[in-house]
Structure formats: structure tokens, C-alpha cells
Amino acid sequence: MTHIINGDHAGPASGPAATTGWRAGRFLESIAVRRMIVLVVLALVWEIAARIQDNPIMLPTFSAAAVAFWDGIWNADLLGAALGSLIVLLKAYFLALAISVALVSFAVANSFLRDALQTVAAMLNPLPAIALLPLAMLWFGLGEASLLFVLVNAVIWPFALAALSGFESVPETQRLVGRNYGLKGPAYVWYILIPSALPSLISGLRIGWAFAWRTLIAAELVFGVNSGQGGLGWFIFRARNELFTDTVFAGLATVILIGLLVEAVVFRGIESATVRRWGVMR
DSSP states (O other), X not given: OHHHHTTOOOOOOOSHHHHHHHHHHHHHHOHHHHHHXXXXXXXXXXXXHHHHHXXXXXXXXXXXXHHHHHHHHHHSOHHHHHHHHHHHHHHHHHHHHHHHHHHHHXXXXXXXXHHHHHHHHHHHTTSOGGGGHHHHHHHHOSSHHHHHHHHHXXXXXXXXXXXXXXXXXXXXXXXXXXHHTTOOHHHHIIIIIHHHHHHHHHHHHHHHHHHHHHHHHHHHHHHBTTTSBOSHHHHHHHHHHTTOHHHHHHHXXXXXXXXXXXXXXXXXHHHHHTHHHHTSOO
16 A cells, blocks of 8 residues: 555556657657668668778768769759659650550450450560660660650550559449449549559559669660760769769669659658548558
């Protein structure tokens, strides 16, 4: 009884300590914070490993790459190279999405066309899009058209397969609801199929973007955005030829940062505004 009166009883934590712990837990729940912690840890490991190796040509320190990144922004047109790559990528990405939507629309309406699309996609989807670059250069020359051809092939098949799989997985009850309301054609697709298949569609958008982004950088390592001019891949290639390894890492970091930014802002933003808000995804 005495220890209860004196306040020595065991119980849940309260007061400032509990509040601090709760705030720390909420802070660590943020995906941005967790990712930032991972990046900081990787940067520290990189810095330590580079200093132990002590060979800046093979592996520059993180701090040297950070300086090269800052210098590239202000003096080496790193932002211009990134913008050039993104412009080409967006052209090919939206062109590929338009073609994919048309193909999937026909495939959904006809079983033979569905089998044809699945067969062609099974043939071309495993083929690295960069392997088509020699043919693209032969057919279209050293220009933007070759890049567009390769990038469109990188996006069409994974997105078409994801969209087709998503449409086929729509429950029959939802299809019946749409028919009972008299929905047909584009209205049926817009109000019934797309909302139900949206998780698969977003997944296809993600995969298509990732395929296109890495294919673009690989293709630019050959001839840049346009006949050896511009693009992040060409920026990295020139830095490698000049043995500016810290600048090479600065270019690679730009590729990674753009990828992280697109994932965090675009795709997670679409998910938060749609499927997560609707409770379809956690």
C-alpha cells in the first residue's frame, strides 16, 4: 500500500518522457524520414569505404562527388543534360501509353486480339529494349527518333500486360453493376474497369517508367540525346572519358535522385489520391 501512495507503482509511462517517445515514433513512421536515414547511412558507408581505399580515380569520396554535383549544376550544365533526357523520355512515355491503351482496348473487346497481344508481349517484354538500339540506328539514324523507338518499346509491353491483367481481374459483380446502369463503351471503361484495375495500372506505369529511364541512360551512353549531344547518359560518358570519376558519380546521383523524386511525388501522389484514399491499398 505504501509504495502505491508514494507513486512507485508500475504502470504505463506518462508525462514528458511518454510524449517524447510518442513524437519520436511518429517521426520515424514518416516514409520520407526513413528514406532519408537510409540515404545518410549509405553516404557514410560510401565516405568511409572511399577513404579506406584512398584511390579517387576508382572510388571518390561522397564529399568529392557532392562537390562535383554542385559544380555540375552551376558550371557543367548538369541540369540542362537532365532536362534534355526528361524531355525525350516524356515524349516516348506518353506516346507508348497512348499506343498501349489502344492495344488493350482492342484486346479487351476481342478474345483473339487479347491472345495476340499476350503472345507479342510475351515475345518482346523479356527482350531488353536497349538491344533494339542497333536496329533503331539503322532504320532512323543517329537522332531522337531512334531513342523514341527504343523507349516506346521499353514502355508498351509491361504497361499493356499490367493493364490487361488489371481489367481481367475486375470482379464480375462490378461488371454487372455497370451493365445494369446502362454503361457501355468508353463510359463502361472509365467508370467500372479503370477504378477497379487502378492498382495494376499504377504498377504498370511504375514499371514502364523504370524500364524507360534506365534504357534512356544506357542509350545516351552511345550517342546522347541527338547525335552525341546532351543527355545525362552522355554527360556521364564524357566524364568517364576524362577520368572525372567524381563527376561520373554526380551524374549517376542525378539519375537516382530523379527516379526517387518521380516515385515519391508522382506515383505515390497518384496512389494517395486514389487507391489509398479509397482503401484499395494500404
